Amino acid sequence: MAVSLEIVSPEKLLLSRPVDMVVIPGAEGDIGVLEGHTPMIVTLRGGTIDLYEGDKIVEQLFVHGGFAEVTPERCTVLANKAVPLGEVKKAEGEKLLAEAEAGYEAADKSNTAIEDEALDLIQLARSMIDLGH
Amino acid sequence: MPSLKALRTRINSVKSTQKITSAMKMVAASKLRRAQQQAEAARPYAERMERMLRALAASVTDSPTAPKLLIGTGQDKVHLLIPVTADRGLAGAFNTNVGRATRNLARKLEAEGKTVKILAVGRKGRDYLKRELASRIVGDVSYAGRKRIDFTDAQDIATRVTALLQGGEIDVATIVYNRFKSVIAQIVTEQQIIPAPPPPEGEAVDLGGATYEFEPDEETILAKLLPQALAIQVYRSLLESSAGEHGARMTAMDNATRNAGDMIKRLSQNYNRARQANITKELIEIISGAEAV
Numbered sequence: 001m002a003v004s005l006e007i008v009s010p011e012k013l014l015l016s017r018p019v020d021m022v023v024i025p026g027a028e029g030d031i032g033v034l035e036g037h038t039p040m041i042v043t044l045r046g047g048t049i050d051l052y053e054g055d056k057i058v059e060q061l062f063v064h065g066g067f068a069e070v071t072p073e074r075c076t077v078l079a080n081k082a083v084p085l086g087e088v089k090k091a092e093g094e095k096l097l098a099e100a101e102a103g104y105e106a107a108d109k110s111n112t113a114i115e116d117e118a119l120d121l122i123q124l125a126r127s128m129i130d131l132g133h
Numbered sequence: 134m135p136s137l138k139a140l141r142t143r144i145n146s147v148k149s150t151q152k153i154t155s156a157m158k159m160v161a162a163s164k165l166r167r168a169q170q171q172a173e174a175a176r177p178y179a180e181r182m183e184r185m186l187r188a189l190a191a192s193v194t195d196s197p198t199a200p201k202l203l204i205g206t207g208q209d210k211v212h213l214l215i216p217v218t219a220d221r222g223l224a225g226a227f228n229t230n231v232g233r234a235t236r237n238l239a240r241k242l243e244a245e246g247k248t249v250k251i252l253a254v255g256r257k258g259r260d261y262l263k264r265e266l267a268s269r270i271v272g273d274v275s276y277a278g279r280k281r282i283d284f285t286d287a288q289d290i291a292t293r294v295t296a297l298l299q300g301g302e303i304d305v306a307t308i309v310y311n312r313f314k315s316v317i318a319q320i321v322t323e324q325q326i327i328p329a330p331p332p333p334e335g336e337a338v339d340l341g342g343a344t345y346e347f348e349p350d351e352e353t354i355l356a357k358l359l360p361q362a363l364a365i366q367v368y369r370s371l372l373e374s375s376a377g378e379h380g381a382r383m384t385a386m387d388n389a390t391r392n393a394g395d396m397i398k399r400l401s402q403n404y405n406r407a408r409q410a411n412i413t414k415e416l417i418e419i420i421s422g423a424e425a426v
Contacts, residue, residue: 008181010284010368012174028348041185042348043357067358069185076181080361 003035004074005051007061007082014082015061021052022075024068031068033075040070046124048085048131049077060085062131064124085131093128100125137411140404144397151393157223158386165316165379171281172313172372179365186362188345189355200352202295202359205328206304211248213271213294213303213327214239217310217370218258219378220277225388227311227319227381232261234321235309239266250303254290254371271297282375287368294367295360298327310370311377317384319377326366329359 002018023032025047031040044066051059066079100121107118135143190203216235218228235258239249251266253259253273262270274290276282297303306327311319324330347354 006177006181008178010175010178010287010365011171013177026348038346039344040346040348041188041354043354067185067354067361069181069188078178078181078185078361 003033003037005077006074007049007063007077007079009079009082014079017051019051019058020054023048023050023052024075024077025049025063026068031070033070036072037070037075039072040068042068042070044068044077044079045120046127049082062088062128065120086133088128088132090129090132093125093132096128097122097125135403135407137404137407140400140407144400144404147393147396147400151390151397154386154389154393158383158390161379161383161386165376165383167281168372168376168379169313172369172376175365175368175372179369182358182362182365185358189347189351189358200356200359201298202327202363203329203355206298206301208304209247211250211303211305212242213250213252213297213306215252215254215290215294215306215308215326215367216258216262217308217374218253218255218261219374220256220275221378222257223385224378224382225385227378227385228255228257228261230319230321231309231311232258234323235262236265238307238309238323239269250297252290252293255374282368282371284364284368287371288364290367291360291364294327295363303327308367308370310374311381313373313376313380316380319381322370324366324370326363329362 002020003022004018005015005022006013007015021032021034023030024042025045027043027045030047031042044063046064047062049061049063050057051061061082062085063077063079064081066077066082068078069076100118104115104118104122107114214235216231218231222228235251239251242249249266249269250271251262251269253262253270254275256273256275256277259270259273259275272293274286276286294303294306298306305325307323307325309321309323312322314320
């Protein structure tokens, strides 16, 4: 009764272990994945991945966006970057937010793709500030 | 016949050259190991990304709104070549091979009436192509003095290429790099990256009859996934090339060390002969002097 979870960044395989449940930060809301989940491909926003064993969270990671593939047996997260939650710094988030907001101001609003990207970055920075310490 | 002193200096100088080349070989060997590990570590992500792309491509390809990265601009006029070379020399024919392949490809394309643009990655390739194709170079990237290549480096290149494509400045992009086959063999490979080649066939994921759900929707995901896939391809070729560079340097330095060894042997032989000749000459002089008394 376990989902095999894999978290991969372009540079290496970060984590590979079975968990009872994992909650991933989908672009349109958090998704809890248990064994036997419908196959899905989702994009991720910046947020935490919670690994559950029983009812308890055993590990939390912060991802900077990415993609996830869910099948009944496994959950694969392709993260642009992932760090343990404890290593997220508020200060870094604030710096990123300032940059992101400047980027949004400068962005070409007529192109929705570029605008969305800038908004995603702001959202990522905000969640870093919320979750960091 | 050079003097004994001249020979001695010569031998010493070759000896110190040999020390340098053998040290460089050691350094290349350890860097090679690191580069190979890095390439190894990058594999899982690329594999999983391919799996996702296959699932997505299956449901999107025929749509007329499919992104340019996947289907190209529908034209075949302006080609962007991206030669990947090292920033340092002394690696045998490593850099020249990529340079030559790029030049030939550029000539061939121009003969067919197409426009060629070059984005040179690595200092050596840029210098090589500057001599003949300077007007085609639209940009260059170099990592001189850097310890290792990060994914962000590949992302920067991918972003530049995408910007060129979106701006309508290029139609096709091809990356030319040394594929690492083994320590002694690097194969110059030309790989088209735009339009994206179809993901290699692989075993389809068995979903037991179910199909993937997409969130938000296929096209949004694809629009995000494709630039990432492009960056991954660039990253892969950068890593292959960096492993190849160290392999090539290792082989080149091994040869140089061996040649230096041969040279030292020959020079010492000459030196010893000259010394013996001197001694014999002196003996003859002494003996004939004694006989004359």
